Amino acid sequence: xxxxxxxxxKKNPADPEPSSDGGYVAPDRSTRAVxxxxxxxxxxxxxxxxILDSVKEDEKAKKxxxxxxxxxxxxxxxxxxxxxxxxxxxxxxxxxTIRRLEGExxxxxxxxxxxxxxxxxxxGK
Amino acid sequence: xxxxxxxxxxxxxQSTPRSHSIMRHEQSLRQGLRPQLSSPPRRGYKTVQQAKDxxxxxxxxWQAGILFLFAGVGLTIYFRxxxxxxxxxxxxxxxxxIGKPLIGxxxxxxxxxxxDFTDANIKGxxxxxYFGFTHCPDICPEELDKMAGMIDLxxxxxxxVLRPLFISCDPARDTPEVIExxxxxxxxxxxxxxxxxxxxxxxxxxxRVYFSTPPDxxxxxxxxxxxxxxxYLMDPDGDFVEAIGRNFTMDAAAKVINDHVGDWKGxxxxx
Numbered sequence: 538x539x540x541x542x543x544x545x546x547k548k549n550p551a552d553p554e555p556s557s558d559g560g561y562v563a564p565d566r567s568t569r570a571v572x573x574x575x576x577x578x579x580x581x582x583x584x585x586x587x588i589l590d591s592v593k594e595d596e597k598a599k600k601x602x603x604x605x606x607x608x609x610x611x612x613x614x615x616x617x618x619x620x621x622x623x624x625x626x627x628x629x630x631x632x633x634t635i636r637r638l639e640g641e642x643x644x645x646x647x648x649x650x651x652x653x654x655x656x657x658x659x660x661g662k
Numbered sequence: 663x664x665x666x667x668x669x670x671x672x673x674x675x676q677s678t679p680r681s682h683s684i685m686r687h688e689q690s691l692r693q694g695l696r697p698q699l700s701s702p703p704r705r706g707y708k709t710v711q712q713a714k715d716x717x718x719x720x721x722x723x724w725q726a727g728i729l730f731l732f733a734g735v736g737l738t739i740y741f742r743x744x745x746x747x748x749x750x751x752x753x754x755x756x757x758x759x760i761g762k763p764l765i766g767x768x769x770x771x772x773x774x775x776x777x778d779f780t781d782a783n784i785k786g787x788x789x790x791x792y793f794g795f796t797h798c799p800d801i802c803p804e805e806l807d808k809m810a811g812m813i814d815l816x817x818x819x820x821x822x823v824l825r826p827l828f829i830s831c832d833p834a835r836d837t838p839e840v841i842e843x844x845x846x847x848x849x850x851x852x853x854x855x856x857x858x859x860x861x862x863x864x865x866x867x868x869x870r871v872y873f874s875t876p877p878d879x880x881x882x883x884x885x886x887x888x889x890x891x892x893x894y895l896m897d898p899d900g901d902f903v904e905a906i907g908r909n910f911t912m913d914a915a916a917k918v919i920n921d922h923v924g925d926w927k928g929x930x931x932x933x
Contacts, residue, residue: 553797553884555882558837558838558839559837560834560835560839560840561835561881562840563797563798563840563843563844564797565843565844565847569803572799573800614884615884616799616885621800
């Protein structure tokens with residue numbers, strides 16, 4: 538993980554690097570890998586302290602997972618940090634809903650159909 | 663009178679050779695053909711039991727059974743294949759539409775190499791279009807990795823029939839240089855493109871892509887672009903075939919494309 542740390546130190550994804558033609562360079566594969574790794578560490582800490590929504594429970598998260606949060610924020614753009622925090626809650630709710638529906642006797646999920654347009658609109662970031 | 667005599671003479675003379683030939687025939691029957699006629703065991707039954715079994719079974723034998731089995735299996739496979747093909751044809755046909763296509767239509771963009779790219783350029787090959795942006799946290803990179811696998815799987819089966827396109831919905835940050843640098847990590851075949859904010863908005867509208875990029879972003883601003891995540895498969899006529907969602911695995915998505923390519927009867931550019 539050494540060289541991952543190095544890349545993360547070298548450039549902070551929070552302030553994007555301008556490209557020569559007026560755009561902003563996106564995080565590359567290794568930078569993304571560092572970000573995901575730091576995110577997972579932060580989320581593991583949240584799990585240990587029973588925090589689901591680190592946006593709502595910001596104070597508590599900062600107190601108990603301070604170093605992990607700092608690492609996460611350092612390795613990922615701030616829009617990504619917010620996105621991942623919210624996605625964690627969303628994913629949990631989705632799992633819960635599926636569990637609840639299955640408990641109520643819903644059998645399986647609809648199979649992936651051709652013509653995905655007709656299925657529930659998937660929106661992502 | 664002389665006529666009659668003439669007639670009677672051949673009659674007599676004919677009768678003699680005929681009787682001879684009959685006799686010869688009977689002889690040959692007795693000798694050569696006799697075993698064939700007098701005994702049913704054409705297939706050589708040795709015992710009465712064998713013959714009885716044969717009679718009980720009727721025309722069925724193990725050869726007939728195998729033939730029947732093969733024919734059955736063959737027909738089943740054929741009908742399943744045809745059914746799947748018809749379903750695909752229905753999807754492709756339904757999306758062709760009469761008149762204005764539901765998805766697709768005129769657009770103008772610029773590739774990372776600076777070339778103009780319009781709806782006319784998607785013809786000739788199958789096109790696989792993905793909308794995204796390079797500063798995308800996790801879904802676009804996942805999907806683009808999947809796209810890279812799909813490209814290779816289609817190439818392996820049908821050759822160079824697919825034109826993979828990446829359209830950036832974030833023209834403010836995604837300049838040609840940025841897109842090129844980004845895509846090279848996924849697959850060298852993917853052609854990246856973007857345009858002005860209005861051009862991107864137009865192409866998103868044509869492909870029914872949800873587009874949320876604000877028109878006035880400050881340089882260096884950190885934001886996310888909300889967008890639809892489908893792969894759009896367009897046929898060599900430039901008509902929409904199918905949208906492939908995130909629920910498809912790489913292999914399943916490649917199969918969808920390969921099957922459609924296999925169904926295509928018209929001209930297909932493999933260069």
